[in-house]
Amino acid sequence: MKKLVIAATVALLAACSGPQQQQINFAPQPALSQSDIVKGKSFTLTSKDVRTSQYVALVDSGRAHIEPVHARQNVRIAIENALSQQFSSQGFTTSVNSENSVTVEIQEALVSVKHSIMESEMNASVVLEITAETPTGKLVKTYHGTAKKTSTFSASNDDIEMVFNDVVNNVLKKVAQDDELKNYMREHF
Template sequence: MKKLVLAASVVLLAACASPQQEQVNFAPKATTSAAKVVENKSMSLSSKDVRTAQYVALLDNGRSNITPVHTRQNLRIGIENALVNQFSSQGFQVTVNSENSLNVEVQEALVSVKHTVMENDMTANVVLELTAENAKGKLVKTYTGTASRSGLMSASNDDIETVLNDTVNLVLKEIANDKELQDYMKERF
């Protein structure tokens, strides 16, 4: 029994001593439409994350020490939920089974951070690919968002969070305002 208590204590202490992974909040905001584009055209929406790694930021302090930063929320699900709200506000009815499908592929979502004690430089890249498809045809579009930000002092998690969310929101806004995508879905869905 003493060995079991000792082993449990060692495991507990090791867990407390191990460094915690850096995490940021991911909260994309849908660009909702005041006017409906269509009236209750149904579509199914699916998504997948094809990034090679699940972190959303890399912190480089210049001393051969690069730290990955993850989101507390699932990035793919956050983007999918924002798009559901976006398309619902445009008049589309998102259902599970529809002959009209929209597939979202998260290809990149990364904030590269180079920082020292005195300054930081952040560069964000977000790439989403949308495929609108049914029996009448298929439209594939890639949306890219980039942002740069510099500041004094080292970058905080709040700074990284702001840059990531703002860049994703820019891409969502571009999708919401894409007339070619709207016209395609209006005519073919």
């Protein structure tokens, strides 16, 4: 019995000491409008994440291995919720059965980090494709956001979190300020 308890304790400690997956908080901030551009126009909002991997950062520490960093939140749902709030602030309403639709496709959302003890470099890239579709046609727009940050210290998870959230927020602002998209939705929805 004693050997069984010792074996179980060793197994438990080994499981606890295994590498834990790094995570960051992902909290995109919608770019809210101060006034409605429409009243009573509705659409169905859907999203899909077509990235090949679900991590949001890759950290290369130069020790012959690259470590992925994931978001605590679901990236697709967080971006969809932020865009829903943005469109609502412009006067649009989301519906489950509208003949009009907006589809958000997350094509890229990644921070590449190269760091050593003395310096770090972060390159972030976010690509969203938004398709506004009606029974008579559709508009497809692609929004890009990039950022580069260098530091004399190694990059922390807080640094990665800040850069990733900032780039996504800048892309959301581009969507909110896109007159072509707003006009298409206002005229055709």
